Amino acid sequence: MYLESISIKNYRKFGNEEQTIKFAHSSWADLSEDGENQEITELNTEKYLSKSSTLMVGKNNSGKSTVISLLKTLRSTRCGATDVFYHSDFNLDYLKDWYKKYIEYKSESDIKRVEVKDLPVLEFKLKIGIDEADDVIGKFEDVLIIRDLNTNKDEDVPIVIDIQIKYEVSNKTSFLKSLSELTSSQLIKLSKINLSNEEIKELFPEKTEVTIEELREKQGSEKIEKFIAYYDDANFRRFLQYIGGKNYVLNFYPANNETPANDFSLAPLLKVTTIDANTVKDDRTLSNAYNKIVSNFLRNNETDDMDEFVDHMNFQVKNKVDEKITEILQDAVTSIESAKNLQMNLRPNLNLRTIMNHGVIYEYEENGNYIPENQFGLGYTNLMVIISEIVDYIQLYGNEDVNGAVNVLCIEEPESFMHPQMQELFIKNISKAIAKLIGRKARDKFDTFQIIISTHSSSVLNSKIHSGNTLDNIVYLSVNDNSSIVSVNIKDEDILEGEHENKKAINYIKKYLRLEASDIFFADAAVLVEGVTEDTYIRYLIDQDEILNKHHIKVYRIDGAHSHMFVSLLNTLNIKTIIYTDLDLKRSKKEKETTQDVIKDLSDKINNELTTNASLKVMIERTYETQNAAEMNQLLVEKIDENEWLELSNDKITMFSQGKIQGNYATSFEEALILTNDVIFEDNKYKRSIIELLQYIRPGTTYIKRLEVNSTLVPDSYKLQVMLTRDKSDLSSGLVYLRETELDFELLPPKYIEIGLLRLREHFERESVYE
Numbered sequence: 001m002y003l004e005s006i007s008i009k010n011y012r013k014f015g016n017e018e019q020t021i022k023f024a025h026s027s028w029a030d031l032s033e034d035g036e037n038q039e040i041t042e043l044n045t046e047k048y049l050s051k052s053s054t055l056m057v058g059k060n061n062s063g064k065s066t067v068i069s070l071l072k073t074l075r076s077t078r079c080g081a082t083d084v085f086y087h088s089d090f091n092l093d094y095l096k097d098w099y100k101k102y103i104e105y106k107s108e109s110d111i112k113r114v115e116v117k118d119l120p121v122l123e124f125k126l127k128i129g130i131d132e133a134d135d136v137i138g139k140f141e142d143v144l145i146i147r148d149l150n151t152n153k154d155e156d157v158p159i160v161i162d163i164q165i166k167y168e169v170s171n172k173t174s175f176l177k178s179l180s181e182l183t184s185s186q187l188i189k190l191s192k193i194n195l196s197n198e199e200i201k202e203l204f205p206e207k208t209e210v211t212i213e214e215l216r217e218k219q220g221s222e223k224i225e226k227f228i229a230y231y232d233d234a235n236f237r238r239f240l241q242y243i244g245g246k247n248y249v250l251n252f253y254p255a256n257n258e259t260p261a262n263d264f265s266l267a268p269l270l271k272v273t274t275i276d277a278n279t280v281k282d283d284r285t286l287s288n289a290y291n292k293i294v295s296n297f298l299r300n301n302e303t304d305d306m307d308e309f310v311d312h313m314n315f316q317v318k319n320k321v322d323e324k325i326t327e328i329l330q331d332a333v334t335s336i337e338s339a340k341n342l343q344m345n346l347r348p349n350l351n352l353r354t355i356m357n358h359g360v361i362y363e364y365e366e367n368g369n370y371i372p373e374n375q376f377g378l379g380y381t382n383l384m385v386i387i388s389e390i391v392d393y394i395q396l397y398g399n400e401d402v403n404g405a406v407n408v409l410c411i412e413e414p415e416s417f418m419h420p421q422m423q424e425l426f427i428k429n430i431s432k433a434i435a436k437l438i439g440r441k442a443r444d445k446f447d448t449f450q451i452i453i454s455t456h457s458s459s460v461l462n463s464k465i466h467s468g469n470t471l472d473n474i475v476y477l478s479v480n481d482n483s484s485i486v487s488v489n490i491k492d493e494d495i496l497e498g499e500h501e502n503k504k505a506i507n508y509i510k511k512y513l514r515l516e517a518s519d520i521f522f523a524d525a526a527v528l529v530e531g532v533t534e535d536t537y538i539r540y541l542i543d544q545d546e547i548l549n550k551h552h553i554k555v556y557r558i559d560g561a562h563s564h565m566f567v568s569l570l571n572t573l574n575i576k577t578i579i580y581t582d583l584d585l586k587r588s589k590k591e592k593e594t595t596q597d598v599i600k601d602l603s604d605k606i607n608n609e610l611t612t613n614a615s616l617k618v619m620i621e622r623t624y625e626t627q628n629a630a631e632m633n634q635l636l637v638e639k640i641d642e643n644e645w646l647e648l649s650n651d652k653i654t655m656f657s658q659g660k661i662q663g664n665y666a667t668s669f670e671e672a673l674i675l676t677n678d679v680i681f682e683d684n685k686y687k688r689s690i691i692e693l694l695q696y697i698r699p700g701t702t703y704i705k706r707l708e709v710n711s712t713l714v715p716d717s718y719k720l721q722v723m724l725t726r727d728k729s730d731l732s733s734g735l736v737y738l739r740e741t742e743l744d745f746e747l748l749p750p751k752y753i754e755i756g757l758l759r760l761r762e763h764f765e766r767e768s769v770y771e
Helices: 038-051 064-075 092-102 108-112 133-139 172-183 197-203 212-216 222-240 285-300 304-334 352-357 378-400 420-438 458-468 492-496 500-522 532-544 563-573 589-593 614-624 629-640 669-677 685-697 714-723 728-741 751-770
Strands: 002-009 019-022 053-057 122-130 159-169 248-254 270-275 363-366 369-372 406-412 450-455 474-479 485-490 525-529 553-557 576-580 645-650 653-658
Touching: 002 064, 002 406, 019 474, 019 485, 038 053, 038 420, 053 064, 053 420, 053 458, 064 122, 064 270, 064 406, 064 450, 092 222, 108 172, 172 222, 212 222, 270 378, 285 378, 378 406, 378 420, 420 450, 420 458, 450 458, 458 474, 458 500, 474 563, 485 563, 492 563, 500 553, 500 563, 525 532, 525 563, 525 751, 532 553, 532 669, 532 728, 532 751, 563 614, 563 653, 576 751, 614 629, 614 645, 614 653, 629 645, 645 751, 653 669, 653 751, 669 685, 669 714, 669 751, 685 728
Parallel strands: 053 450, 053 474, 270 406, 406 450, 525 553, 525 576, 576 653
Antiparallel strands: 002 019, 002 122, 122 159, 159 248, 363 369, 474 485, 645 653
């Protein structure tokens, strides 16, 4: 058996749209026989564990620990149990909406008429795959399972059991009666509202008490509005007291069946063991952990020789105690009370377990010296504790395992205290380490074994992608605009989307993620740029922006117009993304040779290939659902029109490029920067600055040396761009250096850069308004 997935609805930050987390699993049948070769055995075990390992990634508070704790709770709870979850385990936005729809301002009779299907409920769904159905039927003859085994065993189709789980109201009548009492009219003393005598006489003449309905009619008063807000909040809190606890019951249902199982528990089917994050508790953390391992070993193995030694020790201690202590104490007691009435005995109670329980001290060895555990780094200590927990799990497995059960080992945030290199090595080699710990005949010891690792470390994620050369078996958890958790089960095939070009691009994406961009999974937003100049400049602008610099915005340089290769991944992750790319209008060979030529009109190009930028083409394709070259050209011209920027949006991804600036079509960042700042106003400071920048980059170029404030750069913008082609690094550093060192140096950002950052600010401002 194996755990295929869990679906969650209305639980904590999981909203009312069902989210499904899928878990990796493998089969021993897919591997070659071990034979007698230890290396082959360990290699097979390593492959099995690698294919059975799921990595859950996401930022802090994105639901990783929630999923693991839920599995443990469901596993340990029987059908019909109460007090399993409480109101704090329900999604509070879901409860608020339900309260407003069915309780707030409703009459008692309206509340009592609410139907069972509309009551607040937590809903979960487990999918459990069956490798050998006969074993399951023989060991768990429960209606819940037998009814779901509908798949023909002769077909090569895996059998999957759907288990519906609901935490629901146990007694509808009693529950709704209690809720109806929340809205019963109560008289409110006007003295509690802090109204003055004059206000009371004006608003409520000859009254000392009013109903809440009467107060709502007088909401022009600030004091009354504050009291009503307090009253409504207090009433909602009283409503929460009835959610969960003893008013609710946990029921397990067969798929598509409204009758719950009579007596069912996941305990014999599902084993969940968790290694918690931050395992370093004190100076004896490792010693305590390895004492536990030694104790378990002694409990599970024959120790006759050692037991005989301990018995002899007990005898020796007994003789010494009787001779040196018991006789003296007995004499003292006898002087007060007759030995006939009060005879004492001191008996040593040494056994192997009590001796070894605190008899192991963990030390590190370095250069032949033994160092106490509290003098070594926390990262090493955390690593050794994780290994000790795995050893302990493996030792206890044989005693606790039910043949055919689902066995899940969860490791929460193993990166705690580890430096990035150790984090990468850990995730890369964890399967190999467990394979060595399990030893020979792993497939005999473990019918099924799945690993779930949660992390918010880009180093751990990077190592996962690198070691497996795949994005498969990564679960990405994030929070959407409504503050609800969204789960995405990432697979290479989903990012490919069946497109031929993307099939070529997938290796490029994985390589880039490994080398540069694995932290995109933890970003608030992403910005993709083409070259080093834009990379440096946009990072600088973001750092200077008081709104943007408070968010985790990652800027990635995708050299060349390759940003379109990431669109599927970015859509999958649902991250707000700005893509800056060059217009790259196609020039003829003659136009390239005549560097003075700027492009002022596109009418002669519209029937041919207008742009060489693949990213622009793909974005137009996706946004306007067309592959017709003439249509795409027309759309490009219409979108730019006379604007200084081009903007194309597709879901959360917005692409920006240069437009028509001072009558010229700018085809690159450099040309757009020159055209934008060749302006005459505010003491010509922008023009002075752009000339200073050009002379800083190319001080030896005669044409640039001769530039003055009255020079016109617009006709030569393309010529200047070509001159700067090999000086992009100097341009990027000069933009920042001169801005920081020259008080009068200031440039206007090109409009397409400015508008892109504006869209980012608008995105974060909308989020803050919602919060």
